[in-house]
Amino acid sequence: MNPLFEVKQVDVEYRLKNARFMALRDVDLEGFLGQTLGIVGESGCGKSTLAKTLMCINPPTHGRVFFDGVELTGLSTKELRKALRGMQMIFQDPDASLNPRMTVEGHLKEAITTSKVEYAGTIEEYIRELLDMVQMPHSVLKMYPYQLSGGQKQRVSIARALSVKPKLLICDEPLSSLDVSVVAQIILLLKKIQQEQGISFLFITHDLATLRYLAHRLLVLYLGRVMEVAPAEDMFSEPLHPYTLALMASIPIPDPESTQEPAKLCIVGDPPSIVDPPSGCVFHTRCPYATEVCRHVPPRLKEVTPSHHVACHLYGN
Numbered sequence: 001m002n003p004l005f006e007v008k009q010v011d012v013e014y015r016l017k018n019a020r021f022m023a024l025r026d027v028d029l030e031g032f033l034g035q036t037l038g039i040v041g042e043s044g045c046g047k048s049t050l051a052k053t054l055m056c057i058n059p060p061t062h063g064r065v066f067f068d069g070v071e072l073t074g075l076s077t078k079e080l081r082k083a084l085r086g087m088q089m090i091f092q093d094p095d096a097s098l099n100p101r102m103t104v105e106g107h108l109k110e111a112i113t114t115s116k117v118e119y120a121g122t123i124e125e126y127i128r129e130l131l132d133m134v135q136m137p138h139s140v141l142k143m144y145p146y147q148l149s150g151g152q153k154q155r156v157s158i159a160r161a162l163s164v165k166p167k168l169l170i171c172d173e174p175l176s177s178l179d180v181s182v183v184a185q186i187i188l189l190l191k192k193i194q195q196e197q198g199i200s201f202l203f204i205t206h207d208l209a210t211l212r213y214l215a216h217r218l219l220v221l222y223l224g225r226v227m228e229v230a231p232a233e234d235m236f237s238e239p240l241h242p243y244t245l246a247l248m249a250s251i252p253i254p255d256p257e258s259t260q261e262p263a264k265l266c267i268v269g270d271p272p273s274i275v276d277p278p279s280g281c282v283f284h285t286r287c288p289y290a291t292e293v294c295r296h297v298p299p300r301l302k303e304v305t306p307s308h309h310v311a312c313h314l315y316g317n
């Protein structure tokens with residue numbers, strides 16, 4: 001199966017007033033139609049930069065980006081707009097992405113007419129179909145964002161993204177501003193949409209527990225570097241990288257009668273600044289297994305099995 005989207009050996013360099021730093025270094029990833037690729041890591045690790053790079057909002061300093069069989073890097077603005085029609089984004093804060101002066105119907109109508117997407121029947125019928133998809137009553141059509149709950153606003157954002165029939169939905173921390181009681185409903189909704197529409201998700205979060213229910217594959221980022229990438233099942237059953245182990249240790253086990261052993265590795269402190277990352281393995285300042293070589297030699301991403309790769313000197317040669 002060919003990937004729907006692919007990022008190959010991508011570096012993204014940012015320039016500050018007096019400094020330059022690598023927000024992403026040598027990142028490879030691929031995602032397939034109908035599947036969810038979860039990107040996980042702490043704040044500032046480069047997750048959102050990666051999403052913007054995939055959309056070429058932040059073109060890579062080095063490397064190549066592909067979507068739906070087209071190389072995006074190097075396209076003109078007009079060509080890029082056309083190539084990106086099949087890619088939509090849902091943001092963390094639905095308030096920031098919705099116009100307070102526009103009704104739900106207005107938001108959906110605008111997205112549909114601007115994109116010139118094709119649909120059966122009238123635009124009103126199509127809008128109702130979209131509301132059904134995100135399980136919202138038709139009575140919200142004339143409502144403004146301030147009249148909706150956080151969960152309803154996020155459902156409107158999802159409906160708007162779906163209105164243009166995307167192949168890929170990039171979800172950038174879409175649950176972090178929602179009440180815990182609503183999070184599970186949105187996760188189930190996204191899962192249902194994926195099963196029914198066969199679309200791909202790139203799901204960005206700092207919360208591995210969410211990805212347990214959604215992701216087919218997982219990629220762990222730390223200070224802009226890929227630490228580990230594997231099928232979700234393998235990552236949860238046999239995490240290898242010390243940083244992944246630490247992330248796993250922070251997941252609560254929901255069943256009090258579970259006999260599952262909790263992951264034990266804990267790391268302390270905040271991640272170092274991405275502007276001035278540690279030498280060698282960037283995780284060495286927080287890693288309990290760090291040795292002298294870790295302080296000087298950056299580990300390469302090594303194949304442990306054909307689908308499981310890890311960047312750590314504890315594995316391979």
Ligand code: SF4
Nearest residue numbers: 281284287294312313
């Ligand atoms: Fe820890 Fe060394 Fe592995 Fe980095 S390379 S994660 S410091 S053991």
